[in-house]
Every structure is written in C-alpha cells, then in structure tokens.
Amino acid sequence: MKKLSIGIIDLVAKAPTQTMWMRVMGPNFVSIMPQVVAMWCEEHGHDVTLVTYTGRENLLKDLPPEVDLVFISSFTEAALLSYALSNLFRSRGAVTALGGPHARCYPQDAQKYFDYVLGFTDKALIHDMLRDCAPHRPIGLNPSAKHHPVELPGVGKRWKFIEQTLRKAPLIKIVPLLSSLGCPYTCDFCIDSSVPFQPLDEEVMKEDLRFLLSKLKRPRVAWHDPNFGVRFDRCMNAIEEAVPPGRIDFIAESTLSLLSESRVKRLKRNGFKALLPGIESWFEMGKKSNTGTMTGMEKVRRVSHHVNMILRHIPYVQTNHIFGLDGDEGSAPFGLTKRFLDLSPGAFPAYSMLSAFGQAAPLNLEFQRENRVLPFPFHFLSNIQMNIKPRNYTWVEFYDHLIDVTKYSYSPRLIVKRFRANGETIPRWLNVIRGFSSERFGRVKYFSEVRRRLIGDRQFRGFFEQETTEIPQFYVDRIRTDLGHFWPWLPEGAIRHDPNAYLNSQAKACA
Ligand code: SF4
Structure with a gap:
C-alpha cells in the first residue's frame, strides 16, 4: 500500500471564539477517537498530522499543505465547518472522511460532502478505508462496524x-x-x-x-x-x-x-x-x-x-x-x-x-x-x-x-x-x-x-411555525460570519438538510 499523508482534524469548536470558558477549557473537550484513528493509521506506516481545533487556531496553517486523506471528527454543530473543509481539501485532490456524532446522526446528508462517512468505527474498518482511499462522489460510502471497538489503544x-x-x-x-x-x-x-x-x-x-x-x-x-x-x-x-x-x-x-x-x-x-x-x-x-x-x-x-x-x-x-x-x-x-x-x-x-x-x-x-x-x-x-x-x-x-x-x-x-x-x-x-x-x-x-425576532420578524416566525423552510437571514448571516474565510468553501445548499432523512431512509429500506 502507498504511504499516505493523512490529516486528522478534531473539531471541538465550530468557529473562532474568544470566550474565557473556551480559552480555559476548550482543549479539554477533545475526543478520544481521532487519537485512536491517528494511531491505527500510523500502525499502517502512514504519516499522520492531528490537529485539534478549539476556535483559536489557524486550521489551514496547522495542517500539512498536501494530504492524501483528511479525516474530520465533528459534532453536528460543527458540521458546516467540516463540510467546507472537506470541499476545500477535495479541491486540492484529497479524499475525505467524516467520523464522530454528526456522521452517526446524519449520514445521508454528510455522504453528499464526504467520500466516507463512518458509523461505528473499529480498526478493521479504518484499515479497509486506507486500502481503498479513493474518491466516492457524488455520494460517499457509509461503512460501519457492527458495534464500538472492543478494545482501544491505551x-x-x-x-x-x-x-x-x-x-x-x-x-x-x-x-x-x-x-x-x-x-x-x-x-x-x-x-x-x-x-x-x-x-x-x-x-x-x-x-x-x-x-x-x-x-x-x-x-x-x-x-x-x-x-x-x-x-x-x-x-x-x-x-x-x-x-x-x-x-x-x-x-x-x-x-x-x-x-x-x-x-x-x-x-x-x-x-x-x-x-x-x-x-x-x-x-x-x-x-x-x-x-x-x-x-x-x-x-x-x-x-x-x-x-x-x-x-x-x-x-x-x-x-x-x-x-x-x-x-x-x-x-x-x-x-x-x-x-x-x-x-x-x-x-x-x-x-x-x-x-x-x-x-x-x-x-x-x-x-x-x-x-x-x-x-x-x-x-x-x-x-x-x-x-x-x-x-x-x-x-x-x-x-x-x-x-x-x-x-x-x-x-x-x-x-x-x-x-x-x-x-x-x-x-x-x-x-x-x-x-x-x-x-x-x-x-x-x-x-x-x-x-425578539419571533415577535417582530414574520419570516423568522414563519420558519419556527413551519410555514416556510426558507432559512431566516439571521441564521444565514451568523453562519457566514462564523465560517469567515471558510464560507466560500461551503458547498451549495449545505445549510439546508432534510429533517426527516431518518424516517425517509427507513421507508426506502422497507420498500
Ligand atoms: S441512556 Fe444512559 S447515557 Fe444516555 S441519558 Fe440515559 S443514563 Fe445517560
């Protein structure tokens, strides 16, 4: 197998932040699985760079400029940042994979933006992915182990x-x-x-x-x-x-x-x-x-x-x-x-x-x-x-x-x-x-x-009352501000998702 350059990004924050709480505690909210995946990748002889984003780093500067594979671990709150990052790294020729809670909660949506969206992740699954390491577009693969790994590296x-x-x-x-x-x-x-x-x-x-x-x-x-x-x-x-x-x-x-x-x-x-x-x-x-x-x-x-x-x-x-x-x-x-x-x-x-x-x-x-x-x-x-x-x-x-x-x-x-x-x-x-x-x-x-907006902004209230699915401008503006220089990399349509994707996927599976 070719030696790969792999970037692993653990998204603890969804946007830059200066709050005292995140400054003091942010780095303590890291996940264990990105470290475990980094180790499993190294075991196969690949070069790994792990970056933890707590809202205070320069994400792009911290990763090596040329990576073959980028693995991102994200909560749903940071999903749009992860989608923008995936798009950016794909434009540079990298294959991308998503893990963490968002991948498990919204696989159907994430598959539109990643080559791999990982469910339960164990060593065998990571090794299969590394062997394959290929673009899967427009819809990524959604591999999953039967359960969580029975042991983790210490x-x-x-x-x-x-x-x-x-x-x-x-x-x-x-x-x-x-x-x-x-x-x-x-x-x-x-x-x-x-x-x-x-x-x-x-x-x-x-x-x-x-x-x-x-x-x-x-x-x-x-x-x-x-x-x-x-x-x-x-x-x-x-x-x-x-x-x-x-x-x-x-x-x-x-x-x-x-x-x-x-x-x-x-x-x-x-x-x-x-x-x-x-x-x-x-x-x-x-x-x-x-x-x-x-x-x-x-x-x-x-x-x-x-x-x-x-x-x-x-x-x-x-x-x-x-x-x-x-x-x-x-x-x-x-x-x-x-x-x-x-x-x-x-x-x-x-x-x-x-x-x-x-x-x-x-x-x-x-x-x-x-x-x-x-x-x-x-x-x-x-x-x-x-x-x-x-x-x-x-x-x-x-x-x-x-x-x-x-x-x-x-x-x-x-x-x-x-x-x-x-x-x-x-x-x-x-x-x-x-x-x-x-x-x-x-x-x-x-x-x-x-x-305040529920009372004074008809479009905003209409969204909450399910009269429209148009995302209120208030939210769009906040996303644009939060993503900053990643905003242009957010794929078209990514701020919308099907809220009933789970139900619809069950219906398809039964059909
Ligand atoms: S299922 Fe377990 S972990 Fe989840 S809320 Fe209940 S007690 Fe807590």
Whole structure:
C-alpha cells in the first residue's frame, strides 16, 4: 500500500471564539477517537498530522499543505465547518472522511460532502478505508462496524497526540479516558440508549492510570463514559490498585441512581472532584435519578437532598436538565428547577433543550412522523437550540420561560452563592467563569434575540411555525460570519438538510 499523508482534524469548536470558558477549557473537550484513528493509521506506516481545533487556531496553517486523506471528527454543530473543509481539501485532490456524532446522526446528508462517512468505527474498518482511499462522489460510502471497538489503544500509545493537546490548555489540563462504552439505561432521547453497555479491559485502565502518573505531576482525568460507574466496584478496584490516594483528580458523568453515599465517599477517597449526574426532568425518568414515581416538588426535594449529600464530599457537581420534553407543560418545569437551585445552591445547572439529532435515537422517528422537526441549519444544532416544535408551548412562551430560568440560574446572586458553596478553588472559579462567560452572557443574549425576532420578524416566525423552510437571514448571516474565510468553501445548499432523512431512509429500506 502507498504511504499516505493523512490529516486528522478534531473539531471541538465550530468557529473562532474568544470566550474565557473556551480559552480555559476548550482543549479539554477533545475526543478520544481521532487519537485512536491517528494511531491505527500510523500502525499502517502512514504519516499522520492531528490537529485539534478549539476556535483559536489557524486550521489551514496547522495542517500539512498536501494530504492524501483528511479525516474530520465533528459534532453536528460543527458540521458546516467540516463540510467546507472537506470541499476545500477535495479541491486540492484529497479524499475525505467524516467520523464522530454528526456522521452517526446524519449520514445521508454528510455522504453528499464526504467520500466516507463512518458509523461505528473499529480498526478493521479504518484499515479497509486506507486500502481503498479513493474518491466516492457524488455520494460517499457509509461503512460501519457492527458495534464500538472492543478494545482501544491505551494512553501510552496515544501519548504524543494527547501531549500536543495538553500543551494548548493554559491552566487546567485534563486527559480523557474510557472505562466503558454504551449505557444500560434506555432514555429514549439519548444517542447512547441504543448502544449496548460494554466495559473495557480494566488492565488497560490500570496501565493508563500508571502511565499518566509517570508523565504528569498531578494528572486530571475525565472519564468519557456515557455513564461512569455502572460496574462501580470493578472501576474503583482498578483505580485503587493503580493510583495512590489523592494522586489523580477525576471527573465523571454518572446517574444519581449509582451514587449512594457510601459510593460517593469511596469516589472522594479516590480523588473524584467533579460529578455530572443527569436529572433531565421533574416529571419523568425517575429510575435513573432514583426517585421512582415521585414527581414535581417531591422529586425536587429528594434530588436536592441527594445532590447536597454529593456536594458534601465532591466539590463540583453539574446537574443536567432538559427542557421542552413532551411531558412538560406550563411554568412548572422551569419553576421547579429554580426551587431546586434554591435548595442546592452549590450545583451548577447545565440546560439542554429537547432536540432530534437525525438518527441519534429511535424516538426521533416519532418526531419526524409527526412532522415536528424543523430544518435548523446544523450550525445551530447544539443543546441550546430546540429543533422540535414543542408539544405544549408556543415558541414565545417557551423562550419566555427559558430566558427567565437562565437569568435566574446564572444571576450574580446565585453565582456568588455557588462560589461560597463550592469547597475548592478550581471548581469555584470554573463555576464563575462558566456562569458569566458562557451561560449568562452567551445564552441569555441568544435566547432574547430569538424571542425578539419571533415577535417582530414574520419570516423568522414563519420558519419556527413551519410555514416556510426558507432559512431566516439571521441564521444565514451568523453562519457566514462564523465560517469567515471558510464560507466560500461551503458547498451549495449545505445549510439546508432534510429533517426527516431518518424516517425517509427507513421507508426506502422497507420498500
Ligand atoms: S443514563 Fe445517560 S447515557 Fe444512559 S441512556 Fe440515559 S441519558 Fe444516555
């Protein structure tokens, strides 16, 4: 096989950014798979350049000018940047491949702009792609392994790629690790709900932790498992065997139902500094928050009690909430969230809106069948843009509630209360930076602008009300500004997509 020059781009950001939050934390949001793919490519003797884009680099300058193959890993929010990059690199003769969440959520759309759009990706699939490495146009191939890889190369093997990213982080340097893939829970909106839970080899886990201790004075590790600690004792035993107490700080996302006090104490002993439990709703999903059939204020009190217990042991707790669920109605979901913050001022709330990301979750078929999914340009499809018409709210009502709860949650008063409630220096300041720079100013400004236009701009409102599919000029202008010198490379028509592509692909498969 010819030796290839391969560029791998991990898109952490969708556009240039100067926010303090991204400056401090951006390089810590890298994905593991681009590093793994880089290693698999090197194993075959190819030259690899890995570039992480956090919104502060010059992407084109960082990549070698002549590459045979460019592999881009992208969330949906950065999809338009990835499409423009693919177009540019194809014009220079490169073959292009897309991986990451966007490739799994919107393969039909991405195939128009990439030669390969990768589903589940394992070593054999990458090696087949490298052997083929040919243009597939106008519609790219969509290969997929049966499931996630059963093993991943350890940190030692990926170290040179990890190290180059850590160098970008000015203050807080975090290494991403995995102890499992998939999740045994079945929250119907979640991309991991249909991925079978699969623990990874704990010997590799121990080796990784020992390796980090040999390289860094005080490592910080973020477990990228969708739900850390499903096999709690197994994970804790591995950590206790490999890491002397207090030598590594850990961050993990875990459901409340896994976090009993005895477990939280053990997590504390083992250096866990931040936990991110999902609460999602005050009216649903009682199983994962360990609240059974409780709803409303009763659930708020129970969850708050649980979160405050965790905060007595763990200095940073981020609680995840979803707004706009079909079961939500009136002001109650928002008002109850405010009450929760009053009862648990130390928790940092992270809000998402219900969104249907292509074929991420089977529930999206329902929304598409009901014709409730709006063709929002991918550039805005993050957790702050709901692309499903709410069942029980008008858009203006929904944004009124959203602005109110966001202002309340990141008000100077609550930021100060949170600061006082958090026990350690780094979590305290992270809460302040995030509260002011990303949440309060970023989100409230965006939501207020959307609300203003819903009232005063007929075309804008018409798009939200599904009277037209014409993308509002407001969004087109923002994309043009964000993409900057990549805008001319955005392929014709790429800002539009079929919001029902998943449903239509199922219909075709059955025909
Ligand atoms: S518990 Fe979390 S990771 Fe698991 S399916 Fe539910 S939302 Fe997804």
